[in-house]
Each structure stands twice: as C-alpha cells, then as structure tokens.
Amino acid sequence: MNIKTEIINEIAEITNMDAAVIAEAVETPPNHDMGDLALPCFKLARELKKAPPAIAADIAGRFGKPAFISEVKAVGGYLNFFYDRGFYINHMMERLIAAGKDWGKSDMGAGKTVVIDYSSINIAKPFHIGHLSSTAIGGALYKIYKYLGYNAVGVNHLGDWGTQFGKLIAAYKLWGDDSSINEHPMDAMLKLYVRFHSEAKENEALNDEGRAWFKKIEDGDEEALRIFGWFSELTLREARRIYGLLDISFDSYAGESFYNDKLAAVIGELKAKNLLTESEGAYVVRLEEYGLPPAIIVKSDGATLYMTRDIAAAEYRHVTYGFHKNLYVVAYQQNLHFRQLFAVLEKMGKGYAKDCEHIAFGMVSLEDGTLSTREGKVLLLEDVLNKAVERTIEIIDEKNPDIEDKAAIARDIGVGAVIYSTLSQSRIKDITFSFDRVLNFDGETGPYVQYTHTRCASVLRRAGERSGSADYSALGNDEAVAVLKLLEEFPETLAAAIDKNEPFYVTRNITALAQAFNKYYYEHKIIDDDIEKTNARLALTSAVRDVIKRGLT
C-alpha cells in the first residue's frame, strides 16, 4: 500500500470524483504545521458547486480515520492531512527495505524504445566544454530511461561530413606533420584547421583546394578517404577516453556520413509526395502553414544539407528502432532547424513526427567571450576535468591525506563535480563557464553530495554486520522524517525527470536528500548501545546511501 494513494482514493470516493483529478490536485504543504499532504479545494469548487471551505469541511467530516492518519483538518479552502508519524515511518521503512538498492526502479517503460541523440561530436575537432551539456544531459537521460525500464538507445550522431573535411585534408597536405599528429592528434588537427582559416582569408585559392578535396572524399578517392579515415579514428579514440572518464556510453555511432546512401530515397519520397518546390535554383519544402521559413533540401548546386540528412536519420531510426520517443539533445541555437525538421516529417505524413522532440539547452560561453573553434578559442573538456581532479587531490592532501586509492577517488569526485555543475540547473539556462564555480566544493555541489554518500558508507562500515530486528521508534524525529519524505519523492522525481526531460530534477532531489541527511547526522548519533534502535538508524542510512548512489550514476 501507499499512504498517499489511499488518501487520494478515499477523497475520490467521498467527492465522487476521478482519482486522477484528485492526484493532480494534492500537494505537499509549504510548512510542517500544515500537515503532510494537502488538498486545495478551490479547483473542486466549480465541479461540486460549493464554496472551497465548505468542501474542505465536508470531506474532513466524512473522512474515515484509518490508522495512518492522525488528523484531518480543514483550514480555509485547504484540507490538511496529518500522517500518524509512527505509522508513516514503519510504512516507509518497509517499502525502502523491500526495494533495497532498487528503490525507484520501475518497469513503466517496458516495451518502449527511446532514441536519444546526444554529445554528437565533430570529427577532427576538439572535445570542448561546449559539448559537455549535450553529453551530460543526454547521458543522464539515457540512464534514467533505462532505470525506468525503457529500452534506451544512445546515438552519437557524429559530425563527419562536409567541406570542412576537405579543408582539413588540404591543410594537412600543405603543412601536416605525421609525428605531431600522432602524438597530440586533437591539438595538431585543430592547429591545421585554424591555420587554414586564417590563411584562407588572404588566399581565396585555398578554399577551392578544400572544396576539391571534399569532392574527392565524395567520389571515393583512395587517398582522401585514407586520410579522413585516419582523422576519424584518432578523434574517436580520444573521445572514447573522455567518455570513459565521464561514464557515458552509446549504442550507435552512426554519424552524418552514414546517411549518404539514404538521401536519394528521401528526395525521391519528397518529390513523389509533391512537397518539393524549386526556388532560386534550390529545392525546398514550403512551411508557411507552420509559420516557418522554407526548409532547403537540395542546394542549387545539387548538394544536400544537414536537413536532408536529419530527415534520413529520423526515418532510419523509426525503421530500425520503432521508437516511442526520438530525442535530440542539441543546443537551442538549432531551435528553428528542429521545428522545420519536425514540420517536414509531419508533411511527409510520418506519424512519428509527434514523437520527436528537441531537448534544447543553453549556451556555454567563456568569461571573456564565446567559444570559437575557427579562431582556436577553445577550452578542452579534458583540461577542465583534469583541473577538477587536481583540485580534488589538493583538498584530499589537505584534509584527508591518509586515504587509500587517492587517485581513483579524486577522479570520481573531480569529474563528478564537473558533471554536477551542468546537471544542477534547468537545461535552457545559458552558462558562463567559470572555474571558480566548478571547482567550488562547498554547498550544493557534486562533492558535497558524494561526501554525504561516503559518510553513510563509512558509518555503515564502522557499524559492521548487524542482525536482529529494528525499532523504528528511533526515527521518530523531525530530521529523520524529513529524510524519509525526500526518499519517498525519489521515484516521482525520476518520472518527472523523463516527463520533462530535465535531469536536474533528480540532482535537486538528491542534493536535498544529502542536506536532510547531514542535518540528521549532526543532530542524532546513529550507532549507540541500543541495538534495535541502531539497526533502524542504520537502515535509514543505508537507504540514503543507495539512493544517492543511484542518483549520481
């Protein structure tokens, strides 16, 4: 059973209303002395044709008092329920212990596939902090969907097609040096790219050369493909190392070039459906009825575009995975692009168009301006991670020098701090990257939460193996109940996180849990001579530890 559901059902019965409507309406009061659960009756007023205070009083009068309720009080238009504390604690502890490490796990997504397109790095370009948001948000969603029973498919839609690669090869042929590329591949490739752009400003012929090399890639020229393949391999090797650090994984690396042989079919289908119009030499799909500018499908020189590839990719994902949802974790700059893409899919009569969603997030900029790969103004993600790990080592040396596995712990905490910083606020907010902020380990931060986890683990280790029953009356205090309330919310938080595709909901819940537990920890001794009470407190500690761990990974 579940206390909340019981209450909702009983209210539904009394008022003769739909339980789902009541479930929508109930809320947690802002203050403890207003009870544990509240029903604002204002919304019911119309339906029941009575004044809110009268409704509240009426329900309060007719509510049969089960054992888990200590009081039902009508206050103005609100109906406040007070749980019986002893009952609530027993009830929650039973649920938590039964679930064990799987608290919050669900099969709500059974049989449903969610394709998540995230990270999507570019070949031969550095993995910089601009990629962190997509990688972290997408990776977190991937894990949450999986935990809730969905079949999640992580796709790294590699940027591995376009004239830029012709330019890169041209630059390599002119100035490239194999040994330096092998030694520091990303750095060397970036240098070639930057040099090409700065010299091309003076020398227009270079651009022609770049285009010529790209044409060779398209035509399958052996040398061009060999060099390009080499660059791809180097980029992916470097990227995989970073994904390893971040604990991020993908099921598919099908990038833009993967769709080359599927574009003719897309264009054919658009033509067959009479959606393609010629305009200034190019072929476009008009989208006036959506209030959008036309989407260019084929350039006037006959070449295809990003849009063409994305249509092919959506169709491919539909056919291959039969998705329930198809998510694109891409910065909000591409808002218009995705609105156009979804509109085109809809015009093509693709039923799955409504299941596609752009999971937009804000820009990352540096304190002194925007990132720019062309100008070589980048902050490498790996450098940021390394700096965070170094900072962690400094703190460990200062506070806890005797710890074992220092390097591994520092890596977990340092990397965790960086990930936490992007998952701690709603996606859409722009971020001005600041080392001061990322490397601050106090307060609402990754290290704080991890510290709490370690604290729990440490207490449990110290307590050793215990047996015997538990006396939950030991948890009869405000601090313990506050912890239980947050644990109770965890499953709903996970569901809300995928509903809105906002992983920070989970981060926020876990952070609040850590705060509540730290307060509890400070106010109450966990291990004492009373074995049964200690067992109860340890069980709570263990639940906190497991949920934090779940939330963090």
Next chain:
RNA sequence: GUGCCAGUAGCUCAGCUGGAUAGAGCGUUUGGCUACGGACCAAAAGGCCGGGAGUUCGAAUCUUCUCUGGCACACCA
C-alpha cells in the same frame, strides 16, 4: 525587421498546469570540532520576483504592452 528563449537576494539558481509567510547554495557577519569523516551543522543580514496595465476571491506563475540580454532567420552544421 520578424520569430523563439531568458530576466526572482551582491552572485549562481529553485519555485511557473494561479493558492497558504517567495526558497536554496555561494559570498558576507557570527556561533559550533574530546563525536559515527568539519568537503559538515546552526544563526543573521540580504527581495517594488525587469517595468506598466489587465484577468481573478487570489498573480513570481495567466494575458497584453514595454525595457534589457541571448539565439535564430534559405543554400554551414
């Protein structure tokens, strides 16, 4: 110019399908280590919720106008 997004404490952000006294963290000031890990805990100060008008019993939340900032607007991705 048009469209989309954001604007809440000195800073970074919650709260937004209208609801009870607008909440955290950082920073500042102050107090707490003979405790199971002080990367902790507690207290204080700090707000015309960008501004105006409207809808409502009730607006940070909805509508509208306006200001500021960001992004995007046909052959880049």
